[in-house]
Amino acid sequence: MGTYYLRKEVPKRVRDGDVEGRREVYISLGTDSLAEAKQKASRIWDMQIGAWEARLAGDTSDAEARFDAARNLAKQKGFRYIPVERVASLPLTERLERVDAISNRRGQPDMIEARALLGAVERPSITVSRALELYWTLAADVAHGKNANQMRIWRNGRKKPVASFIEHIGDLPLSQITQDDMLDWRQALWERVEAGQYSTNAANKDIGAFCRIVRTISEKKRLGLTLPFSGLSLKDRRVCRPHAP
Structure with a gap:
């Protein structure tokens, strides 16, 4: 047969x-x-x-x-x-x-x-603001189980650093963010700390949240980005960990 x-x-x-x-x-x-x-x-x-x-x-x-x-x-x-x-x-x-x-x-x-x-489709150019839009869906598992107040705090804790980065550096495509850009943003945060407008802990939280957002998008969207996120924390605190969006 x-x-x-x-x-x-x-x-x-x-x-x-x-x-x-x-x-x-x-x-x-x-x-x-x-x-x-x-x-x-x-x-x-x-x-x-x-x-x-x-x-x-x-x-x-x-x-x-x-x-x-x-x-x-x-x-x-x-x-x-x-x-x-x-x-x-x-x-x-x-x-x-x-x-x-x-x-x-x-x-x-x-x-x-x-x-x-044959791998000839260009990887999409995702900006910082677009990354945050995608993040709400791609990191939904992280927010699962949070009540309304916890969700508000969680979302605000990610909106704030993205808005700060865009204000000081610009709404760049993720692939174009350089180490200099990150260091310039870090300096802007430090100047706010020195002026008494911000605590070191708050600045480090912003840096850490921003790092996690970009890492999550790079991983989940298969962008394969090399991310310039080392040596950014204030007072040598490690805030850009490679886990937990």
Whole structure:
């Protein structure tokens, strides 16, 4: 007996989105066992739907959505998204696997898939103010269980340092924040401490909260940033710890 195939009609939204020209698809289930084919069919169809949805999402002008879609599409195709320079350094066999996995439509490679599998989607430029917007969702587990007053205190303790950094340094993209920027901000906080407007403990808390916000966004959004956060605390107190958003 030959290999079983899954035969399904392509959803209309996928055809309308011009990511799949066929009305029906035949997908190999990779087995000649009817029982195994039945077990695999639903999972494989879900993966195919996921791949189409990722391709639809990848055709967008929103840099964050496009980058997330590229990571999801690479995952649906069985790969991890890595930037193009790392793809270029992979062993030849692994590079060819990625190339072979790119779909062809009308004799041409699917460029959305190609960019996702070959790491050619630019990482989004997230500013400090945008980082705070994303933080509320990406660090939701940290705030879980807090009552209304605790939530207010928690949010204010993160809004304040972000506003202070933007006031003194600017609403920079996270990738452009330098050690000099951080030291300039630290100096601004220290001047407030010297003027009696701020306590050292409050300044260190602001620095620590800012560090955790940026670290969380870099990690959760897979930005891979090298963060210039060492040696910032006042009176040698360590406030930029690599854990706990």
